[in-house]
Amino acid sequence: MRRHRQRFGASPDHTKIARADRHIGLAATGLALMILLLGSVLVMTTRVAAQGPLRIEITEGVVEPLPFALPLFVAENAEAQALAAEVTQVISDDLTGTGLFREISRDAHISRVTSFGAPVQFADWKAINAQALITGSVSASGGRVVVKFRVWDVFAQAELGQGMQFASDVSGVRRLGHKVADQVYSRLTGEQPYFDSRVVYVSETGPKADRKKRLAIMDYDGANVQYLTGSSAIVLAPRFSPDGSQVLYTSYETGFPRIHVVSVGDVRSRILEADEGVMSFAPRFSPDGRTVVYSVTQGSNTDLWAMDIASGATRRLTSAPSIETAPSYSPDGSRIVFESDRSGTQQLYVMPAMGGEAQRISFGDGRYGTPVWSPRGDRIAFTKQSGGRFHIGVMRTDGSEERLLTASFLDEGPTWSPNGRVIMFARETQGAQGASALYSVDISGRNLRRVRTPAGGSDPSWGPLQ
């Protein structure tokens, strides 16, 4: 990053960067943002004038969120009035929810946007320090909704990317908002987005000694919850297939924990693992969706197995007398990270996907479990127990650069956003009234937020971008 600073320091934009400094990191030129790197190294990132786009670079957490203005999307007819408000709100919530962006209150707006095609009064937006401006319109007719939007770089007085439109029926109006927000996010960060995605989780109700659990699917922000199972049997740890069409989970419906797979479309479920009366659990899909890796308990021993879904053929991957569970594939499908207590305590190991010698990767104090490989392939998220507390953490795949992102009485079960920037997990509170809820946190450790679910929640699994 020092290299960047030197490069930009020597660039023609040098004076503009200096001006941004004077504006307390607000990046008033629209060209620079202050970004906190691990170890509090302040770094300037920028674009070269008239060359690169307005860009917020995400490294290890943004100190100063990028200010944007989002005038209420214009309703092009009466039927679209409420829908325009809803779409605008979804976009606002998505962007501000990242912690990377800050919305400038509509009360402060000088310009009023009353028509999608009207020219943008850049001076009015510059005056309130909006770096990005998002304008849009919504029309509705016969239950069909069309959303158009544009993103503007206020200080360059130019459109950022191209205007686009999305359409759906009325029931999909929130998705339209997420799609617009995804576009804005990508254009401003250069990263893959994640707002138009779903999460499968376990919905929890009832007291601790009689917890009722149901599989549920929701939008990433907790909206549009649908239930996939009833609450008559314990269900645990659902996992999305790579394309989001199926969910693996563990159910006690037969009296034993066994692996089921349910099709999200028609909510039909079947038992995947064939051996009657054998405990099988902790399933996860391979990246190509053809194989399931899971745990089987035989006697006191729990080992990892893999099953070819099409043929049902199984293969034993580990044969240690210890507990091997919570497997997760690398995104290229070549390796599996899992937890084992073969050393005496729960630790993380990586082995070839076909089984074979495993390398231990966790060496810190405490116990490590529930490893999950990031979609980018460079990190592993995990649950750590240490000093009577639970943490969600991330480390490189060789175990280096371990960082703990959270700490509480009981944090557990991380899952990655499709772009690998955010981790969702479950947090259970202490005591007789303890309850479980879903939270998300940026992999920088910033922006810890509770996900708004209608009831309690645990065991989230984040699906792909839709």
Add this chain to the structure above:
Amino acid sequence: MTHQTRAALLIAALAAAGCTNGNRFDNDASAGAGLNAGSGVDSGIIPGSANDPASQAYFQQTVGDRVFFQVDQSTLTPEARATLDGQAAWLQTNSDYLAVIEGHADEQGTREYNIALGARRANAVRDYLISRGIDAGRLRFVSYGKERPVEVCSEESCYAKNRRSVTVLAAGLTG
């Protein structure tokens, strides 16, 4: 009764058990009442009550249906072995019963690990009962991990009661 038949019955019992929540066996002492109508007929003891030595209630309350474990351990303590000796004797006498051994863990652990840990505990109990002469075909085990606590406080006093194995009698057939 053949082992196959017993196994089938056990699976059926498990399937039924899987459809309910809570501590059905712990609290529902009357569940098996009448199944052993052939015993305890000559006294004032109400068959199936806790005073009937052949009743499930007696097994739960007097013999003791559960044993407890140390943190992250599945080794049987001397107290646990004494309880299991009593269970083995009862099961020898009341040979019509099958049993499902449930393994449990306290909440201080991750979900998958606790399922595996509960299985270790239940299996330790099963192995011990077999070593005391109980036919392996009468005994199955299942782990609930940390999903079914009996005590809900987040202190060792509760955790100690949740780190348990419970021998749940399943209805067999007389004769």
